[in-house]
Amino acid sequence: MEKSKLLKSLRFRIIMLLILVSSIPCFVVKQVIIGAYEDRSVAWRTAEIQEQCTILSHHLATSDYLNNPISGEVDAELSMLSNIYNGRALIIDEEYKVVKDTFGSDEGKTIIAPDVITCFAGSGTSYYDDEARYLDITTPILETEGDTTTVKGVILVSVSTEIIYETMDVMGQNANMIIWALWLMILFIGSFITNQMMKPLERIAKGMEEVTEGYDSNNLHVDTYAETQNISEAFNKMLGRMKILDDSRQEFVSNVSHELKTPLTSMKVLADSLLMQDDVPAELYKEFMEDIAEEIERENKIINDLLSLVKMDKKSSDLNIKAENINELVERILKRLRPIAAQQNVEVLFESFRPVVAEVDEVKFTLAITNLVENAIKYNREEGSVHVSLNADHKYFYVKVADTGIGIPQEDLDHIFERFYRVDKSHSREIGGTGLGLAIARNAVIMHRGAVKVYSEEGVGTTFTVRIPLNYIA
Numbered sequence: 281m282e283k284s285k286l287l288k289s290l291r292f293r294i295i296m297l298l299i300l301v302s303s304i305p306c307f308v309v310k311q312v313i314i315g316a317y318e319d320r321s322v323a324w325r326t327a328e329i330q331e332q333c334t335i336l337s338h339h340l341a342t343s344d345y346l347n348n349p350i351s352g353e354v355d356a357e358l359s360m361l362s363n364i365y366n367g368r369a370l371i372i373d374e375e376y377k378v379v380k381d382t383f384g385s386d387e388g389k390t391i392i393a394p395d396v397i398t399c400f401a402g403s404g405t406s407y408y409d410d411e412a413r414y415l416d417i418t419t420p421i422l423e424t425e426g427d428t429t430t431v432k433g434v435i436l437v438s439v440s441t442e443i444i445y446e447t448m449d450v451m452g453q454n455a456n457m458i459i460w461a462l463w464l465m466i467l468f469i470g471s472f473i474t475n476q477m478m479k480p481l482e483r484i485a486k487g488m489e490e491v492t493e494g495y496d497s498n499n500l501h502v503d504t505y506a507e508t509q510n511i512s513e514a515f516n517k518m519l520g521r522m523k524i525l526d527d528s529r530q531e532f533v534s535n536v537s538h539e540l541k542t543p544l545t546s547m548k549v550l551a552d553s554l555l556m557q558d559d560v561p562a563e564l565y566k567e568f569m570e571d572i573a574e575e576i577e578r579e580n581k582i583i584n585d586l587l588s589l590v591k592m593d594k595k596s597s598d599l600n601i602k603a604e605n606i607n608e609l610v611e612r613i614l615k616r617l618r619p620i621a622a623q624q625n626v627e628v629l630f631e632s633f634r635p636v637v638a639e640v641d642e643v644k645f646t647l648a649i650t651n652l653v654e655n656a657i658k659y660n661r662e663e664g665s666v667h668v669s670l671n672a673d674h675k676y677f678y679v680k681v682a683d684t685g686i687g688i689p690q691e692d693l694d695h696i697f698e699r700f701y702r703v704d705k706s707h708s709r710e711i712g713g714t715g716l717g718l719a720i721a722r723n724a725v726i727m728h729r730g731a732v733k734v735y736s737e738e739g740v741g742t743t744f745t746v747r748i749p750l751n752y753i754a
């Protein structure tokens with residue numbers, strides 16, 4: 281695996297997370313234990329030395345060592361004390377002068393240290409320096425005369441705490457070894473567990489690859505985890521949708537070919553029949569040529585409708601949205617269609633409930649309304665009427681196209697928006713339909729984030745309602 285891929289892998293991240301999460305308590309425990317050990321050791325050592333010094337201070341007081349520092353017994357005790365604790369002991373008299381130094385270097389010198397001053401006030405002190413690793417302990421040398429106790433001198437013991445540090449160091453090293461062992465264990469066990477955990481994901485990836493390669497497998501079923509189950513279901517859904525899209529694409533292509541072929545076949549039959557006959561009268565030629573021109577016109581219409589549909593299938597970014605006066609726009613559409621309606625004695629009425637200004641693509645909106653009104657005229661009866669109304673609320677505007685025509689059977693209502701779907705093929709063809717008008721209208725409305733609804737009663741009439749947001753939602 282490449283380095284960047286390894287760093288990105290879920291397996292690697294889970295293992296790292298385990299190591300991190302387990303390390304935090306380990307380090308905390310290590311610090312707490314070592315810290316507690318240090319505190320305990322220093323306290324224990326301080327108490328021990330203080331006890332020794334208290335005994336020694338008695339000897340010093342009783343042997344009058346401060347005035348006469350020659351006592352073999354006291355010297356032996358002092359050197360034993362400094363040897364055991366690997367330190368130095370100083371005896372200081374009332375004038376802050378060093379009477380005895382086990383190192384022998386400071387005898388006769390004066391020491392005015394804060395600890396010594398505090399000790400002369402009556403109480404012993406202890407000071408621990410963890411940086412320089414030493415412990416200073418002072419103990420007063422008390423002399424009691426009658427009821428009064430006076431401090432005659434001070435024992436200052438300074439010992440190294442190096443041994444405590446060495447022990448802490450060893451403890452730290454042991455703890456680190458345990459942490460390393462833990463990391464190794466997590467690495468091995470984590471690799472094994474994550475391997476097992478990742479298997480369902482690998483199965484999903486493999487299943488998807490098989491589908492991509494065209495392997496005709498069943499749907500994906502990896503139900504090990506709720507998550508993989510969700511992925512499988514989503515994938516199967518997507519696969520199902522792709523199959524539907526593929527089927528509909530194939531159906532569309534075959535429909536288009538069929539629709540385009542029909543006028544061509546008619547033209548071929550007309551042309552052939554003229555060619556096969558000798559001495560065809562000029563009138564027949566004219567009649568057949570008129571039929572051929574009609575078929576060409578039809579072919580042209582289908583191609584134009586197909587082009588409109590393809591445009592509508594494109595992304596909504598192709599929309600040219602502008603604020604338009606919808607009342608005027610609908611008026612203009614109806615004005616253009618009224619002559620066609622008049623040919624069939626159909627009356628077109630427009631009723632507007634309020635002035636409406638909305639953000640629409642003029643061309644595509646016009647195409648949608650034109651197709652609906654054209655259908656309302658085409659599928660109307662003699663002396664029938666088309667009632668177009670415009671209304672709006674605070675969010676949407678509504679265009680209603682109601683006719684008094686032949687109506688649409690209930691079972692066809694769900695299909696009329698499909699491409700090339702026609703309720704009565706021959707009737708639609710007769711009146712110049714392509715079966716694409718409603719598909720174009722619906723796509724145009726959907727591009728505006730709107731919706732089209734249809735209500736119809738056979739023999740009574742049909743009503744299409746278009747609902748479009750006043751402000752375009754990108």
Ligand code: ADP
Nearest residue numbers: 655656659696702703708713714715716717718
């Ligand atoms: P066409 O080009 O055939 O009119 P459309 O997509 O516009 O295609 O309409 C599909 C079918 O729906 C039509 O063939 C027709 O049968 C039916 N239809 C559409 N509008 C109406 C209407 N206003 N009244 C009755 N039937 C209609």
